[in-house]
Amino acid sequence: MSEPILSIKGLTKVYGSGQEALKGVDLDIMPGEIFALLGPNGAGKTTLISIVCGIVTASGGTVTVAGHDNRTHFRAARTLVGLVPQELTTDAFETVWATVSFSRGLFGKPRDDKKIEDILRRLSLWDKRKAKMMELSGGMKRRVMIAKALSHEPALLFLDEPTAGVDVELRRDMWEMVRKLRADGTTVVLTTHYIEEAEEMADRVGVIRQGELVALGDKAELMQRMGKKTLKIALDEPLATVPPELDEWGPVLEDDGYTLCYRFDSHAETTGIGGLMRRIDTLNLGYKDLSTQQSSLEDIFVSLVHGERDAA
Amino acid sequence: MNWSGIKAIYYFEMARAGRTLWQSLVAPVITTSLYFVVFGSAIGGRMTDMAGVDYASFIVPGLILLSVLTQSIFNASFGIYFPKFTGTIYELLSAPISPIETVIAYVGAAVSKSVVLALVTLLTATLFVPVQIAHPVLMVIALILISTAFCLLGFAIGIWAKNFEQLQVVPLLVVTPLTFLGGVFYSTAALGEPWRTVIHANPILYLVSGFRWTFFEIVDVPLTASIAALALSIALPLAVIVWIFKTGYRLKS
Numbered sequence: 001m002s003e004p005i006l007s008i009k010g011l012t013k014v015y016g017s018g019q020e021a022l023k024g025v026d027l028d029i030m031p032g033e034i035f036a037l038l039g040p041n042g043a044g045k046t047t048l049i050s051i052v053c054g055i056v057t058a059s060g061g062t063v064t065v066a067g068h069d070n071r072t073h074f075r076a077a078r079t080l081v082g083l084v085p086q087e088l089t090t091d092a093f094e095t096v097w098a099t100v101s102f103s104r105g106l107f108g109k110p111r112d113d114k115k116i117e118d119i120l121r122r123l124s125l126w127d128k129r130k131a132k133m134m135e136l137s138g139g140m141k142r143r144v145m146i147a148k149a150l151s152h153e154p155a156l157l158f159l160d161e162p163t164a165g166v167d168v169e170l171r172r173d174m175w176e177m178v179r180k181l182r183a184d185g186t187t188v189v190l191t192t193h194y195i196e197e198a199e200e201m202a203d204r205v206g207v208i209r210q211g212e213l214v215a216l217g218d219k220a221e222l223m224q225r226m227g228k229k230t231l232k233i234a235l236d237e238p239l240a241t242v243p244p245e246l247d248e249w250g251p252v253l254e255d256d257g258y259t260l261c262y263r264f265d266s267h268a269e270t271t272g273i274g275g276l277m278r279r280i281d282t283l284n285l286g287y288k289d290l291s292t293q294q295s296s297l298e299d300i301f302v303s304l305v306h307g308e309r310d311a312a
Numbered sequence: 313m314n315w316s317g318i319k320a321i322y323y324f325e326m327a328r329a330g331r332t333l334w335q336s337l338v339a340p341v342i343t344t345s346l347y348f349v350v351f352g353s354a355i356g357g358r359m360t361d362m363a364g365v366d367y368a369s370f371i372v373p374g375l376i377l378l379s380v381l382t383q384s385i386f387n388a389s390f391g392i393y394f395p396k397f398t399g400t401i402y403e404l405l406s407a408p409i410s411p412i413e414t415v416i417a418y419v420g421a422a423v424s425k426s427v428v429l430a431l432v433t434l435l436t437a438t439l440f441v442p443v444q445i446a447h448p449v450l451m452v453i454a455l456i457l458i459s460t461a462f463c464l465l466g467f468a469i470g471i472w473a474k475n476f477e478q479l480q481v482v483p484l485l486v487v488t489p490l491t492f493l494g495g496v497f498y499s500t501a502a503l504g505e506p507w508r509t510v511i512h513a514n515p516i517l518y519l520v521s522g523f524r525w526t527f528f529e530i531v532d533v534p535l536t537a538s539i540a541a542l543a544l545s546i547a548l549p550l551a552v553i554v555w556i557f558k559t560g561y562r563l564k565s
Contacts (some may be wrong), residue, residue: 015565053406057564075314078408089399093331098324105320106407148403 003067004028005080005156005187006052011061013047013211021047023211024061029156029189034182036202036219037191038301044211045191046086049158053083065156079108082154086161086191088141092134096125099133100147107152119147123177139170146177157181159190163197175201195301207304214304222300230293231273233260236286243283249276260287317409321417322424325391329425336387337429340379344433347375348440351497362499363530368441373524374496375437377458380430381491381516384459385483388422388466393473396562405564411557419463426459427452444527451526454542458519461545462487468552471562490516495524500532515541 006029013022021044029035039045050056052063054074063070065077091099100116120126123143128136133144142162149157159178163171178188178201192198198205198219205222207215215222238257249272251262260280264271280287329336352368359367395401404414437443445451465482473479494516500508511517512533521531522538531538556563 055402055405057560075408078406083406085402087399089402091400102320102324103403105316106403106409108314108316108408110316
């Protein structure tokens with residue numbers, strides 16, 4: 001098994017105000033994966049990324065990038081990392097070409113016009129290379145931010161809320177670009193509020209809540225482990241209340257009493273479906289359709305950030 | 313050393329100066345020219361010599377420094393403050409570039425601008441008055457060192473400042489008055505007591521005196537005192553900058 005490209009051990013951060021932003025986070029990111037860090041506002045996502053990139057100083061713990069400690073060997077560590085911050089912070093009076101070339105030089109790479117041209121073309125920015133940043137739309141500026149982060153060919157790219165405030169088309173473009181980056185061997189860590197984004201792109205997902213990593217795992221495995229299924233029974237006649245004979249299964253009514261919903265663990269030894277259906281037959285409750293629904297990553301996320309780990 | 317990083321910042325800053333040529337070069341030169349017209353030609357003709365030097369020529373070194381000191385602070389402070397203001401500082405903080413490399417790049421660019429400004433001002437002066445330079449090499453060295461001192465001060469101010477107003481406070485309310493009172497337009501010998509003694513508390517007097525010596529070999533204070541003041545002017549802001557980077561003051565949380 002290969003070594004992690006990013007290894008975070010016992011990372012803590014307490015700001016001057018006393019706010020404890022990170023409470024001993026442990027996380028390994030493997031080369032070539034797309035990792036999504038989910039969490040509500042103020043959970044510690046940006047603090048975590050900022051510490052890895054050297055923008056914020058950790059209170060405790062270690063961060064190593066490809067084996068290089070990001071404090072004692074900051075040069076080697078930072079050379080491997082690219083960051084696209086959440087805010088669109090740009091030099092308004094610079095041209096696209098100048099600002100992307102500047103980023104490459106800043107990260108210690110020699111001038112390479114061909115490489116810059118390649119990056120700008122991949123991000124559909126080539127036609128805008130002579131435009132000043134202030135002349136670009138928000139979406140274009142976002143692309144330039146990505147181009148700047150890619151200019152020094154990082155092995156590990158952080159995208160902090162990359163599609164926040166961008167239209168659906170550009171979001172799809174971004175997703176496609178991230179997949180291409182991964183295909184080129186770049187490891188991508190993204191933070192997002194959009195569960196759909198994590199579900200669409202990530203190999204692994206981590207959920208951070210109040211500075212703690214409360215869930216971590218392969219996306220499919222996490223959904224399987226923490227997600228539950230719902231059996232939906234479409235009734236012939238609506239029910240005003242759930243019959244007391246069904247209480248042991250705890251179903252709930254939806255659609256004005258026309259749908260009986262039973263949540264079950266599909267990986268448990270017994271799902272309870274058989275007993276429930278037999279009891280429904282005994283009660284002579286007619287039904288016209290049966291369907292099951294897997295809880296989404298969003299359901300898992302919502303339950304986790306509300307502290308209901310077992311309620312998913 | 314991350315030479316590519318240093319070069320990137322240096323050229324970036326110089327390119328910005330190129331885009332704002334009116335502000336960074338033309339405006340100071342016009343202002344200084346006006347001083348030459350008013351103090352050199354109009355008033356200077358009625359003034360007696362200063363320590364044996366024609367008054368119009370006497371004020372040339374001081375006027376060069378007047379422009380250099382304020383512009384050094386302005387250029388260096390703006391260079392580091394602007395990324396803080398726009399938020400692009402994240403890129404600098406996340407780059408594999410050390411604090412010393414960052415200072416070399418930003419302060420190096422600001423010093424370059426100041427030296428160019430000084431030389432253009434000097435050339436402009438020659439249009440109005442005859443200028444002799446007794447020690448041209450020492451003059452250039454002194455110019456570079458004085459610019460470095462005030463660019464370092466400007467860099468520290470740029471990190472300290474939280475808004476544009478704070479950026480202007482030190483150059484406008486401290487450095488400019490001290491420079492005017494630091495013997496730019498007169499020799500301390502022309503002052504009566506107690507001002508002749510009081511003025512010696514002004515550190516800029518020592519810099520102006522030393523710089524003027526490279527032109528005319530005349531001094532208001534001993535040359536060794538000027539050298540000591542110059543060394544202190546470099547060491548103090550440098551110490552502050554080292555502390556800033558060690559603690560992350562107003563740069564990192």
